[in-house]
Amino acid sequence: MQAEVKTDTAGYLHTVLPFAALKTSVLSGIAEHAQVRTEKKGTLLFYPDAKNDKFYIVRSGWVKLFRETMGGDEAIIDILNAGHCFGEIGLSGVEPMPYGAQVIEDACIISLPRFLLADEIMRNSVFGLAVLQSMTRQRMRRDLEIEHRTVQTAPQRIGCFLLKFCAGRGEGEMTLHLPYEKAVIASRLGMTPETFSRALGQLKAAQGLTVRGGTVTIPSVRALADFSCIACSSSFPCKEPETLA
Amino acid sequence: MQAEVKTDTAGYLHTVLPFAALKTSVLSGIAEHAQVRTEKKGTLLFYPDAKNDKFYIVRSGWVKLFRETMGGDEAIIDILNAGHCFGEIGLSGVEPMPYGAQVIEDACIISLPRFLLADEIMRNSVFGLAVLQSMTRQRMRRDLEIEHRTVQTAPQRIGCFLLKFCAGRGEGEMTLHLPYEKAVIASRLGMTPETFSRALGQLKAAQGLTVRGGTVTIPSVRALADFSCIACSSSFPCKEPETLA
DNA sequence: CGAGGCCTTGACCCAGCTCAAATAAGGTGG
């Protein structure tokens, strides 16, 4: 049973970006040491600035990475779902981790001792390159994020957020379900829940969206893209699709 | 003469982070292919989204990385000076470069064909790790930037910006010279030149700063830190010092 | 059915933006 889980983990890791580059045998060896946990919404995986020697992969659910200011404010750095990793920062010897991680929708989290990866990087430069790519992608997410927060209005940011879930699925009508609480989306987009609510209202008026609970119907993905992506350097579909589990 | 320049370049590279890990012989080989250019303020090194196969190191002066939205706005992603690199993103096969680079204060720029580095990464995993570290640092800069833009007010952001040049040089009075145009600093901090000017005014009133042209005197670095760093997760001295050339 | 956790709304405020104009600061040719 235990063995089965581990094989399964190895198989899953093989589909995750930095690990795809590893030979099956090596991957199994790593999966040996993997810890797989199912966590409920709300669980704090680790505090900001806590000592931490693990590398994490989200298998399902959603996790937020955040920082807390001395004044008590929180800034959400990123929100990750299946297939995304975090903790890579520690691979460069950064200690402690400069952010905290919290499960925001029931999640399955795989964690690995970081030194395993560090060793493998030293042994296998192809893997090192893969990790570098992963880090590069993270960085580009940040660059885009900075741009968005600089030049987009609140309704545009929300539009862009919704569009990430539409990429590659047609340009006409589309219905989707918000992946996590609106308040968290708001914070993720750098605005308050109130502003989120009102901005969504504007989107309803301007774009004819329908919102019922967490279910949103977009009458025209194309039109929403025209509205949102004007204030962005990359045109729709945005370079960075996010998938609903 | 030419040879001399190259030796010199190799020697300089040795002080730059990802290259410090390389053996002198390897470094000389790489420096062979380096191109060293002195560029005037205003020179565009490359456009956003231009094809580009180089890796750059700033030897002196200042360079800004920026993006342009379809609506014509510009977002400054980062501003770099001596010892900083850019173009690493391309090492992960990202093509074209998602930003542009412009010299904003007369600069000396070293550039290398990217494949040289890619080859060296494959050959030498210690170097790969060093590049990974460099990328990690870039990413952390971004994370911090997102936090700053989320939770700091304009005067606090300016304060934080000034403090980067004070790190490790005492906590009392300090005089420094702004490294580049105020309008650029403003944009770097995600605000308009007008707001920058006014916010600096507030800092004068609240902190007793003196500003004459580009020269700023801070009566108490400590007090400024107390004022600025409340709204930040890292306390003074901020993790990310920036040095005046 | 009731309690608590989301989410939305209303009223009001304010930091930062825009537009427009007045001043400084450099740099140039004479």
Added chain:
DNA sequence: CCACCTTATTTGAGCTGGGTCAAGGCCTCG
């Protein structure tokens, strides 16, 4: 060294997007 441009920077006035505080509404789950 001066007059003249050109490019920064500052200032003023007015506007507004988004924040804050506080009061409901609404859904979910025990």
